[in-house]
Every structure is written in C-alpha cells, then in structure tokens.
Amino acid sequence: MIITKQKPIDEILKYLEGVKNVFIAGCAQCATVCKTGGEDEVKKMEELLKGHGKNITAIEIWDPPCHLLEVRKRARDNKAALDKADVILSMSCGDGCFTIFHGTGKKVVPATDTLFLGEAERAGHFAEVCSLCGDCTLFMTGGYCPNTFCPKGLQNGPCGGVKDGKCEVSPDIDCGWLLIYNRLKELGELDKMKKIHPPKDHSKSIKPRKVVVDAVKKRT
Numbered sequence: 774m775i776i777t778k779q780k781p782i783d784e785i786l787k788y789l790e791g792v793k794n795v796f797i798a799g800c801a802q803c804a805t806v807c808k809t810g811g812e813d814e815v816k817k818m819e820e821l822l823k824g825h826g827k828n829i830t831a832i833e834i835w836d837p838p839c840h841l842l843e844v845r846k847r848a849r850d851n852k853a854a855l856d857k858a859d860v861i862l863s864m865s866c867g868d869g870c871f872t873i874f875h876g877t878g879k880k881v882v883p884a885t886d887t888l889f890l891g892e893a894e895r896a897g898h899f900a901e902v903c904s905l906c907g908d909c910t911l912f913m914t915g916g917y918c919p920n921t922f923c924p925k926g927l928q929n930g931p932c933g934g935v936k937d938g939k940c941e942v943s944p945d946i947d948c949g950w951l952l953i954y955n956r957l958k959e960l961g962e963l964d965k966m967k968k969i970h971p972p973k974d975h976s977k978s979i980k981p982r983k984v985v986v987d988a989v990k991k992r993t
C-alpha cells in the first residue's frame with residue numbers, strides 16, 4: 774500500500790492562491806485507508822475550501838486515481854465540472870496526482886505527501902517494509918529487507934554501530950541486521966549470515982521504470 778499524509782492546510786491554500794474553482798478528486802483505495810483521500814476527508818476538504826472562498830465544482834472518489842483508464846472514464850463522466858475547474862485538488866498519492874494530470878490534462882495540486890510503500894499493521898499504523906529496489910533478496914534475509922530495515926541499506930551486516938539491539942542511526946529503530954539474524958536463527962538458516970551478499974544491482978532501479986506484462990499484452 775502507498776502511504777500518504779495530508780499536507781498542512783496552509784500549504785494547500787498557498788498552492789490554491791488566486792484559484793477560484795476547484796475539483797476535488799479522492800482515492801477509494803490506499804488514500805482511503807490512510808485517511809488522506811476517502812469520503813470523510815474529501816467532504817471535510819470541500820467544507821474547508823468553501824470556508825476560504827473557493828467554489829467546488831465537484832467532489833469525486835476515483836477507484837483508483839492511479840489507473841489511467843479509470844481517470845479518463847471519470848473525466849468523460851465529469852466533463853462539465855472539470856471544464857469549470859481551474860485546478861484538480863488530488864487527495865491521493867503522487868502516482869494518483871500524476872495520473873490525474875495525465876488523464877485529464879488539467880492543472881493538478883497535490884493535497885498529500887507520499888511517504889513510502891508500507892504494511893498496514895492495524896488501523897492508522899503503517900510501516901515501511903520495502904524500498905522497491907527491483908532486485909528482491911528477502912529469501913536470503915528471512916523476510917526482512919536490508920535496504921529498508923537497515924537505514925544504511927547494508928547488504929552484509931550488522932555494522933559496528935548496533936547497541937542494545939538498536940541501530941546507531943536512531944535508538945528508536947531496531948537494528949535491521951539483528952532482526953535478520955534472529956529470524957534466520959528461528960528458521961534454522963543461520964548459514965545464510967555467512968554468505969557474502971553482492972552489492973545491490975542498482976541498474977534494476979534506474980528511474981523512470983516501465984513494465985509491460987507479456988501475458989496481458991498477448992490478450993489485448
């Protein structure tokens with residue numbers, strides 16, 4: 774899930790300076806779970822912006838706004854409200870924000886900051902677990918990602934800075950490599966700690982990346 778947090782309202786208002794007509798687009802998926810772009814948040818934003826003199830041409834929750842075909846369809850369905858709008862306020866992740874611009878051609882203002890790819894541990898609690906490296910080695914590390922759980926992204930740890938099980942970067946963070954060690958021990962796979970992991974192949978994460986799924990391509 775893509776984890777977002779709403780920008781401070783002053784920042785959003787600054788982006789909307791001189792703008793009168795606003796179309797608000799939320800997200801029925803990740804941003805709904807993060808409470809940054811679901812029905813409640815979109816309605817609250819509508820009231821807030823009206824209180825600051827804005828005219829809201831429509832509010833919509835798109836499912837999801839990061840899907841270009843969905844955005845194009847919703848843009849057709851909402852043509853009149855979009856034509857009236859000076860900007861679309863995107864209450865979704867950066868991916869949604871881009872796709873809304875791409876699919877509508879309209880000027881887009883982000884209402885959120887996009888933080889990371891994370892696990893929803895429970896309501897309102899999200900944890901970063903994967904850094905999208907394109908070269909997954911979790912099999913070797915018991916399921917804990919060294920790029921993410923170790924702030925230095927060490928592929929062979931731990932470093933000399935671990936103290937009382939905590940990372941030297943912050944006493945609030947468990948040492949990722951200690952987590953890996955303990956998990957491998959639990960699995961009876963401590964021999965994996967003795968293996969030297971090669972440096973990360975960063976050529977697999979040169980941005981912007983694109984993927985075409987052959988099986989889908991053949992069907993269409």
Ligand code: SF4
Nearest residue numbers: 903904905906909918
């Ligand atoms: S190694 Fe870590 S960053 Fe890379 S894909 Fe696996 S979980 Fe994600």
Ligand code: SF4
Nearest residue numbers: 923931932940948949
């Ligand atoms: S203390 Fe552990 S988590 Fe922190 S940088 Fe060193 S190996 Fe990584």
